[in-house]
Amino acid sequence: MPTIDIVGGGILGLALGYDLIKRGIGVRIWERSHELGGLMGRTRFDELDGLEVDRYYHAILSSDRTLMRLFEELGLRSELRMTATSMGFYHNGKLYSMSTPLDFLRFPPLSPIDRFRLGLAILRARQVKDWRALEQIPVVEWLTNLSGRRTVEHIWKPLLRAKFDGGFDNVPATYIWSRLVRTTDTREKGGAVEKMCFLPGGYAMLIDALAKAIIARGGRITTSVAVQQVRINNGQVCGLRLSDGEIASDGAVLTLQTPIARRLLPPEAADVNARWSALEDYLGIVCMLLVLRRSLSPYYTLNITDERIPFTGVIETTNLIDRQFTNGYHLVYLPKYVAPDNLFAQMNDEALQRSFLVYLRQMFPDLQTEDIAALRIGRERYVEPLHPIGRTDDIPPFTTDIAGLYLVNSSQIYPQLTNGEAAVAHAAQAARVIEQTIPVNEELQQAITT
Ligand SMILES: Cc1cc2nc3c(=O)[nH]c(=O)nc-3n(C[C@H](O)[C@H](O)[C@H](O)COP(=O)(O)OP(=O)(O)OC[C@H]3O[C@@H](n4cnc5c(N)ncnc54)[C@H](O)[C@@H]3O)c2cc1C
Structure with a gap:
């Protein structure tokens, strides 16, 4: 059986490992941190009797079909709970519910005509099938045409400013389109209630189940070891330099964000390096997680259009997650998307x-x-890959000119948004390509399996 090395034990590396091993390909996963999960990992509060929760909030939507299939396969489907959640807006110092069509019709910051246009805009946007046309259009231009200038100034621009740290001039219309498409299916017929799901042990439960399934099928997972460089000989991967030594390898998949993946390339891969550098901008995030003794609002997501407030939203996940799984505490996340030079990214x-x-x-x-x-x-430096207007062709493919060298990361997920559902589907797509192109070195395989 051919074996491949996967660098990175986040959701992408693990989902890919699981998919490859089901296809009969052996996997060795290398994770730099002492635990798996990457951005989907957990955090522990020793001061609260060892309470463990997701380091960041991670929504699972009832429409996440690929994730649902995976939960089923891993025996997690019966653990999944579904709850009706609500959304609010914080505008000019006040909270407004935006959970039902009736809330929407009453939303005071917009005039009745603006509300009607906004509703129509959302319906029309959801009907767009060819996203290729949208990726040439600046998001603000598209939204202005659809919903009018006032709505753009009062609603869309503050939301975009918060999400893109002010810099949204180069953001294509596909960004809002993808968001609207993703949330369409979460509503019951008639659109009255949004349903979301959670696992009692958080997303970390999926991470643990994937790792267990990989190991049960003979895969190897090593934590606390960083891959420092991919070794190449005669245009082919021949090994990896690890933080604790060297190993032979004839295939390496880098699931790291592009700027980190580039650091692992040796001089022989200069062309690959140049190709990957064409599209490598990411926004980072700073996120404060509060464990509270009381609730702040009834909303899972509170969007903020008040530009005096620096964070992007107030995400109270215990309006979804049953508090019996958080020792009775309320969890509130305050994320702020940041470019590296943002003041908040630099603050202690x-x-x-x-x-x-x-x-x-x-x-x-x-x-x-x-x-x-x-x-x-x-704090995370690389979270949201940026796809500027008209740059789809710069997205690097899975394969490279070096035999056995692959890139499978979140920057290739487009026009979908980066999230668990998209990551698992992306991993499955990559596994199909790797299965067909992986070089097989009988001698090395023998050495790995004995
Ligand atoms: C605040 C926040 C909110 C989010 N909300 C949602 C949401 O609601 N729903 C959702 O589905 N998604 C959400 N996401 C996105 C989601 O977390 C990411 O898309 C996903 O976790 C990315 O997974 P990944 O495997 O691509 O990368 P990562 O999780 O970054 O994994 C990469 C791994 O590689 C390891 N690594 C790096 N360098 C090396 C090396 N040299 N050698 C070995 N290992 C290395 C890292 O330690 C890391 O574990 C959110 C993210 C954040 C930060």
Whole structure:
């Protein structure tokens, strides 16, 4: 059986490993961190009796068909719980519900005509089938044509500014289109209620189940070892330099974000390096997780159109997750998408915490210090791959000119948004390509399996 090395033990690396092993290809997964999961990993609060929760919030939608199939295969389907969730808007210092069509019709920041146009715009956007045409159009231009200038100024622009750290001039219309398409199926007929799902142990439960399934089928997973360089000989992968030594290999899949993956390429792969550098911008994130003794709002997602507030939204996941799984605490995530030069990306934890709490109290003046049981600040440099207008052809393919060298990462997920559903589907697509192109070195396979 051929064997391939997968670099990165996040959802992409694990889903890919699982898919390849089902196709009869042996896998060795290398993860730099001491635990698996990457951005979908967990965080532990020793001060709260070892409470463990997802480091970041991760929605599972009832329309996530690929994920549902995977849950079924891994025996997790029966664990999945589904709940009706609601969404709100924070606009000009007030909270508004935006969960039902009736809320929408009453939404005060817009005039009745604007609301009608916005509703029509959403319906028309969802009917677009050919996204290729949309990727040439700036998102603001498209939204202005569909929903009018006032709605763009009051609603869309503040949301886009928050999501793209101010820089959305080069964002194509596909971005909003993908969001609308993804959420269409989560609503029951008539569109009244949005249904979302959760696993009692968080997304980490999926990570654990994937790892278990890979190991049960003979795959190997090694944590706390970083891959430092891919070795190439005669135009073919021949080994890996690891943080604790060298190994022979005749196939390596890098599932890391492109700028990190490029660092692993040796000089012999200069052409691959140049190809990958054509599209490698990502936004990062700073995210404060609060473990609270009280709820802040009834909303799972609170979108913020008030530009005085620095964070992108208030995500209260315990409006979805049953609190019996969080020891009775309420979990609130305050994410802020950041370009590397953003002030908040550069602030130390103490300053960031102080600043975020000041703004959170502006929104919720009755929040008391004793309501906060614990908090954590997470920082990630590479989260949201940026796809500027008309640059689809720069997206690197899975294969390269080096035999046995592959890139399978979130920057290739387009026009869909990067999320668990898209990652698992992307991994399956990559597995099909790898199965057909993997070089087989009998001698090495013998050495690996004995
Ligand atoms: C705040 C936030 C909210 C999100 N919300 C959602 C959501 O609601 N729904 C959803 O589905 N998705 C959501 N996402 C996105 C989701 O987390 C990512 O799309 C997904 O986890 C990316 O997985 P990945 O495997 O591509 O990358 P990663 O998770 O980054 O995995 C890459 C792995 O490679 C490892 N690594 C790096 N360098 C090396 C090396 N040299 N050698 C070995 N290993 C290495 C890293 O340690 C890491 O574990 C969210 C993300 C964030 C940050």
